[in-house]
Amino acid sequence: MAEVSVENSIEPGRKGNAVSRFVWTYVFATDHKVIGLQFLFSSLIWFFVGGFLALAVRWQLAWPWSDMPIFGHMLFAESGGQMSPGFYNMLFTMHATIMIFFVIIPILAGAFGNYLIPLMVGAEDMAFPRLNMMSYWFMWPAFGCIILSFFMPEYGASAGWTSYPPLSVFQGDAQSLWLLAMVFVGISSMMGSINYLTTIIQMRAPGMTMFRLPMTVWGMFITAIMQAFALPVLTAALLMQLSDRMLMTGFFLPENIAVNNGVATSGGGQVLLWQHLFWFYSHPAVYIMILPAMGMVSDIISCFSRKPLFGYRPMVYSITSIAGLGFIVWGHHMFISGMNHTLAMSFMVSTMLIALPSGIKVFNWIGTLWGGKLQLTTPMLFCVGFVSMFVIGGLSGIVMSAPPVDIVIHDTYYIVAHLHYVLFASSVLGVLGAIYFWFPKMFGRMMNEKLGKIHFLLTFIFLNGTFFPMHFLSRMPRRVADPYIYEGLKDLLPLNQFMTICAIGMGLTQLIFVANFFGSMFFGPKAGRNPWNANTLEWTTVSPPPHGNFDVQPIVRRGPYEYSHPETERDFFPQTESS
Amino acid sequence: MNRFWSVLFLLVPILGIASVLMAMYGVTPLESAWLPKSLSQAGDTIDQLFNGIHLLAAFILAGTVFTIGWALWRFGDRGNSNEKARYVTHNTKLEITWTVIPALILVFLAFFQMKSWAENKMDRPTVTVDGVSTFKAPMVMVKAKRFGWEFYYAGDDGIVETQDDIFVENLLVLPAGEEIVLQLESRDVIHSFYVPELRLKQDIVPGMTQFVWFNAREEKEIEIMCTELCGWGHYMMKADLNFVSRAQFDAWIEEQKAAYSPEFKNVVEPSASLGELKKLHSPQLSKVSKSLLEINN
The missing domain is CATH 2.60.40.420 (Cupredoxins -  blue copper proteins)
Structure with missing residues (x-):
């Protein structure tokens, strides 16, 4: 390990010309850092695709049936650029699918998980580098299926990202491609999670006990466990729906239903079975989409407070109990689905319980800030933004965990507000903070602070302008192309137009980030090994780290949060430093 | 500049709670934003729960995000001083307090709403014909x-x-x-x-x-x-x-x-x-x- 030289950053043992070296280094890479960056770049590209779809949804809600800019005349020449209701259904279906399965999960587990786990535990690479490569390459068939589905009739799957049968079973062929894509994504995540678990359990540097792991690694570890347990269920459900569509089985189809002018079905199935199986994965998926972000936010907040993370062990226990409880709360998506109403009571209790560990985390983050010597850098601002937005998302979660209240707000814009506060205003802010924080490690250069702060300020204002008013639309159903055909909803048009304008502003703001990202990659000031004066192992090696990661075998001597330790002069105390 | 950021975060609970209260009590421009007037007794109960939990949520939002904004105000401009941050790793009493109190609130909420749920979804109306309830x-x-x-x-x-x-x-x-x-x-x-x-x-x-x-x-x-x-x-x-x-x-x-x-x-x-x-x-x-x-x- 010690003999790996710093310069040797390409795949060792590869000879040949520049092209083949490039292909073997960046395309068929087995280095966890290159794979992490592959995930990062593909997720960011999909982030913009998903964002465009969201803007199209907002366009329709603000100015229904008016000519859609740019794409309207390309796709709907015969109607003069106005979108069809089926196209609208495709928009929100694919927006959710892309954002969840191609952006947030891969960027958290795929990009940051891959990049950070070996560096933070002090390993030279993942336990199974080739499996790791496969896990990225299994994303591409999924990308292919989804891209292909955009060229099918109706321009893609349009049964909602939840794909409830019987509707989804009777959709066009794009739905089959959607199901296949989800199977591939699942396989990719499964390979990743096996790899993360093995690496974290087996390949920690000497002295790195489990309770010396940074919260980022804990977040990834628990997430990997959740994925490993929940994914098989989703995969089975996806294949069952696929066989309902292609092989005329009837897992999810009851008898005597007629859709599309009477398609005979074998019947004998249960419609609600899909919902149970789907949410058994997709509720844990909600935590899969936030626990790694919580871990990274904990590290960043502690670093810029120059103070130990408040209550490290309770933080670990609360992540663990969120994961455990996360498996027994799926029924709160189904309070009014027609499942046994008594069952709603037990799911309500478990859902309320999950508010406890989430609350503990928030209180501990505040405890970390309190009495610190705060450095309000861009990553820190994003992380404080994460905490305050997560409070809002968590509190609206308590509102809807009450089944009688859920009767009113289920499937309305209140739910849309809640999920965007958790997934966008929390997870995505956390991810952006993490990008600003680890960018110097990834590319060896600093990002521009001024642009970063403007990016944060505008994103923060516009996201609240977009999502906070959604709380007040608790009588406006989701997934409705033209809510204003209801007399009782006509007065909501101005509010919707305001939200759309904010959403467009939020979209444009991200261009600042793109400019900063690529500008800093080439022209940013050089970062050095440890630009933030942080404690964790990845900051002891050069930026960017070479293949093999460390020039010296790291020996871990203390926990990751010894900031402002009374026994040292400096306000940080790296994990490897001898006292 | 750090004061600017703390004001930004302080604005979150202020604006959030103000707009929630405006929607709840029908103040312009949010007078008709939330739910239309309830037409039934069962609906009134749900409204009470809806408003009650929102008030509780507003209270917690104020408590937490105000503290965040205040922490940024109080501790945000110590960048140039030689003062070190306080070395505090945990506080078991505090941890127990902020676990137990929310737990009690949640248990209360959980039991409090069961009646309304039963009224709406479980207690299907019955009629008594010849002493037999159906x-x-x-x-x-x-x-x-x-x-x-x-x-x-x-x-x-x-x-x-x-x-x-x-x-x-x-x-x-x-x-x-x-x-x-x-x-x-x-x-x-x-x-x-x-x-x-x-x-x-x-x-x-x-x-x-x-x-x-x-x-x-x-x-x-x-x-x-x-x-x-x-x-x-x-x-x-x-x-x-x-x-x-x-x-x-x-x-x-x-x-x-x-x-x-x-x-x-x-x-x-x-x-x-x-x-x-x-x-x-x-x-x-x-x-x-x-x-x-x-x-x-």
Whole structure:
């Protein structure tokens, strides 16, 4: 390990010309850092695709049936650029699918998980580098299926990202491609999670006990466990729906239903079975989409407070109990689905319980800030933004965990507000903070602070302008192309137009980030090994780290949060430093 | 500059709570934003829960995010001083406090709302005939279909799904001031029966039969919305719901009996070509005969 030289950053043992070296280094890479960056770049590209779809949804809600800019005349020449209701259904279906399965999960587990786990535990690479490569390459068939589905009739799957049968079973062929894509994504995540678990359990540097792991690694570890347990269920459900569509089985189809002018079905199935199986994965998926972000936010907040993370062990226990409880709360998506109403009571209790560990985390983050010597850098601002937005998302979660209240707000814009506060205003802010924080490690250069702060300020204002008013639309159903055909909803048009304008502003703001990202990659000031004066192992090696990661075998001597330790002069105390 | 950021975070609870209170107490411009006025006793209970939990949430939001903003204000500009941050790793008493208190609040909430849930979803109304208590029979059977609503009123026999049912489409007329039970079924995919004014929502699952009940206190014309995605025409799957006095209702039923032959109308779907419908995927569609919408793309 010690003999790996710093310069040797390409795949060792590869000879040949520049092209083949490039292909073997960046395309068929087995280095966890290159794979992490592959995930990062593909997720960011999909982030913009998903964002465009969201803007199209907002366009329709603000100015229904008016000519859609740019794409309207390309796709709907015969109607003069106005979108069809089926196209609208495709928009929100694919927006959710892309954002969840191609952006947030891969960027958290795929990009940051891959990049950070070996560096933070002090390993030279993942336990199974080739499996790791496969896990990225299994994303591409999924990308292919989804891209292909955009060229099918109706321009893609349009049964909602939840794909409830019987509707989804009777959709066009794009739905089959959607199901296949989800199977591939699942396989990719499964390979990743096996790899993360093995690496974290087996390949920690000497002295790195489990309770010396940074919260980022804990977040990834628990997430990997959740994925490993929940994914098989989703995969089975996806294949069952696929066989309902292609092989005329009837897992999810009851008898005597007629859709599309009477398609005979074998019947004998249960419609609600899909919902149970789907949410058994997709509720844990909600935590899969936030626990790694919580871990990274904990590290960043502690670093810029120059103070130990408040209550490290309770933080670990609360992540663990969120994961455990996360498996027994799926029924709160189904309070009014027609499942046994008594069952709603037990799911309500478990859902309320999950508010406890989430609350503990928030209180501990505040405890970390309190009495610190705060450095309000861009990553820190994003992380404080994460905490305050997560409070809002968590509190609206308590509102809807009450089944009688859920009767009113289920499937309305209140739910849309809640999920965007958790997934966008929390997870995505956390991810952006993490990008600003680890960018110097990834590319060896600093990002521009001024642009970063403007990016944060505008994103923060516009996201609240977009999502906070959604709380007040608790009588406006989701997934409705033209809510204003209801007399009782006509007065909501101005509010919707305001939200759309904010959403467009939020979209444009991200261009600042793109400019900063690529500008800093080439022209940013050089970062050095440890630009933030942080404690964790990845900051002891050069930026960017070479293949093999460390020039010296790291020996871990203390926990990751010894900031402002009374026994040292400096306000940080790296994990490897001898006292 | 650090003060600027702390003000930004302090604004979150201030603006958030202000707008929640404005919506709750009907202050302009959010006077009509939240929920329409409740039409039933059960709805009032839900409103109390809805408002109560929101007030609790507002309180917690104020407590936490104010502390964040204050921490940024208080500790945000120590960047240049030589003062070190306080070395505090944990505080067990504090941790226990902020675990136990929320836990008690949540347990209270959990038990407090059970009654309302039971009232809305579990305690189906009963009638006592000759000392025997049975479930109250549904007045109307609702058949949801892509993309409209069929209503079958129990005829003279008082039982739905019999020969004397009276069929009406996309219009539900009901007497106000009476406990009414509806039977919900679907012809094709999942739909959801949502009446905001009654605080009533129930998914209608093909292959299952659901029952909902309510008691509207006023005569009012409102709307039924479909809140489960059911295909391209989901957005226009609406029906009118008119609560009228008992006398008006009886008169209306007599009218319907005259208009429809007294037999169980098993609606036969009319057919239209795919091309015809493709042309119609625009707002004009709502003007087209609703029965045509049975067929889809």
